Amino acid sequence: MIGRLWRRLRGRRDRKRWKDLSDASFSELQDYVESEVLTGDLKDTEEKIRGAFGNSSDLTLRYVNLGANPRVQILVAHLDGMVDVVSLTNGVIRPILEGTLYASEHISKEPPRRKVAYALLKQQLIHISTVKETDSLEKALEYIGRGFAVLFVEGVSRGLACEVKGWAERDVAEPGTEATVRGPRQGFVENSRVNTSMLRRMIVSPLLWVEEMQVGAITKTTITIAHIKGIADDGVVEEVRRRIRSIEVDSILESGYIEEYIEDAPYSPFPTILRTERPDKVAAALLEGKVAIITDGTPFALVVPATFTSFFVASEDYYERYFTGTFMRLLRIVAFFVSLISPSIYVAITTFHQEMLPTPLILSIAAQREGVPFVAVIEALFLELSFEFLREAGIRLPKVIGPAISIVGALILGEAAVRAGLVSSALVIVVAATSMASFISPIYSMAINVHLLRFPILFLAGSLGLFGVIMGLSAILIHLSSLRSFGVPYLEPLSPIVFPEWKDSLIRLPLWMMDTRPKLTAKKEFIRQDPKQKPRAPDKGSGDEADGQQ
């Protein structure tokens, strides 16, 4: 109390006006706001709020009176556009105005009248279910900024924040980046509360624990950590909490920011954190003992720990039957290699190892390359770069001209370049196949990173042939083996070998075969289902009575 008194006195003493701070830096202003204190003086509070928000036209302040005689004045502050006007009116304003008579009685009966008025407001009048209190200006400003309506009662140096949030948001729609043929078509949205509700719908247990924290000094983004208590490793959960808590930045705009601040291998081209837009994927991961991180403001949730094989898994693998699922997985692995090394293999073989191709093929390639002025490496580099231009441009083209230009671009580029003798047609096909293959991985972050690794391998192929390619692949393999994601080795279950988990990595065995959860993420709750789940014919003697057992 002494401290509070002292702060008030000091605040009064060397109090600067907002206009004195007109060319102060952000942190100076921030410090000033932190040092300010709520007084019971409404005019003073109004001045402070207006000073902080400046000339912002969405700031709305309104005075209402509670009680008739004696009357207590209340200041209502909110941001237009951030509140749901109906709730504000019906839940806050109307009860105050209609409860005036009732309030009058109570206020006159028991002094001090302002404190009584405040208590009345808080406990009986406001028709909003979530109501928070604060006695710091900074927190009150934050509540205003978050779409709360903050009420200040004259003479009471506290603010009462009522949750009347309501703003324009995107509807739940099919995830843009991970569409499936079969499976739920819901994707996360930008509101983290809605996202957690989607998870709750899938996992009905109360043991799905959802914790919030705020990261980002200016954006104060809500980060939600979800895990299933009892399946997830508490050590991993604590580590996630610790890492997020230690992020000190001014803004978190997307989960990618979080990803970069907490990942295990910041320099590696390979992502160690999975990101996804699909709630069913997150739910499946949670059930395996992984931890999900949901960031407000982006539909992309993060899942840790993530291993290499998890980037080649699409939720569709599980919704189709095992045969399709396995084939799709193997296709993705093949596509991974194709997108990584095809142009390099072509360059290496035609430049260093011509004896490896069958004679008709090498003669055909030699014929195509007559007249091409460039060395094979340069040709490959040139074509790969052009395709990168095309791809990147294609992302930003408006939807109306996009398809036309991309078709024209690809066809003309390829065809004309061959005609002009700049490139050989075999290489055009190789590069096109590479680009196609790079989009097969369902997780874009992995696909694009791997796709870019092909450039160093191309250089190696051009200088050292297949030996160089193998060197590059070995370097990548060594690097992958050394990666860990929140304690789990990246190449698990391939190295270290964990045979039971092979059922769900490169292939997908039928669901009734997968009795166990992955060992490293779900040690505690290992068994997932009864081992005898395979559908089979009913035992003899359990037929209907109507089958005629006389």
Place this chain on the structure above:
Amino acid sequence: MPKPSNRLSLVILTILLLLLGGCWNRREVESLAFVMAAGIDKAAEGGKVQVTVQIARPAALVSGGQGSGAMERAFWLVSSTGYTPFDAVRNFSMQSSRRLFWAHNQWLVLGEEMAKEGIQDILDFSIRDGETRRRVKLAVFKSGKASDFLQTELEMERLSSQAYIGILQTGSLSSSSVVDIDIHHFLLALAGEGIEPVAIRAEMIHRPPDIDIRGQIEQIDISSAPRIAGAAVFRGPKLVGWLDRPETRGYNWVVGKAKSSIVVVERPDAPTKYVGIEMIRAGSKIKSEFTNGKPKITITIRAEGAVGDIQDMFVVMDTKTAVASMERQMATVITNDINAALKKARELGSDIFGLGQSIYQGYPKEWKQLRDTWNDEGFKEVEVKIEVKANIRRSGLTEIGTPVRR
């Protein structure tokens, strides 16, 4: 673990190393001359060899197909001389704008003259260099210099080397009157105990123009055409003679390579009509034994055939005895072929079948005494017993002897 700053410099150093080293051994595809077939002859100048190579022209192969007027030749023939084949190959650089690339070479053709003098001086190039391969077919050209053979062109393939490979494959499959020998097997026989090498026999034969209508290729002399048939018999590194088609068949029977060949027998009930029987299985075993200090060889042939063709099916053949009779005839035909081959080989003084090898494998001590004079004496005198177990298993879609109503 080096400090992070040291780690980074390590990475940069590695990258610089790569750039510094450059890319040695880099050969751009368009700077290579793909050798499709090679021939070695005695050069006009004494003591030298002449190497002729057939180089593919990729541009002609891909585009000039539906030619306007004369088709472009798919290959380029060029010769060079030198003291050894290696020297001659190096001398090609004076005539060829591209470096010769031997990895796709499929043929090594030798002139008859050169082969007669002995090929021990020219084989080393094919073995020692890393780019030449041992799977290259080895042939001897009977009618002149190897370079003449390399000039020939055949229908159906733009490159004659490919065409001849095809002939070998279909030839050994369907008639087994050719031998399919590459340098590797030649060397095995050359170095092996008690066996002499054979090579592919290539020659030009005369063919009346109206039987073989050629395409648009301009040819000066249409009356002769190249052919691969038979075998060239070597004794050590020297050519000593030739096997013709029936003898080659016999040879193939003995070495167990007669699969898919045809044996023609007479119809048991009508000796002027023939039955063609296709071999579906043909195996041989050579066993040697010593009786009274004298070697004796038993060649066991197991032949299974399927009836391919019967002339004039009017007369019904009784099945059981007909089949038995045909089998007996099969055995006779095979035995005759083998005997012919044996006779020729004995004449030429070269044990190409590996009978000596069989003795060496079974009785090495006795072989030591025989080996020096084997080809001239032992081989000619050794008792060879031929046992043929012939069997007709199938007869196609109809039973033997479907009547035709007259």
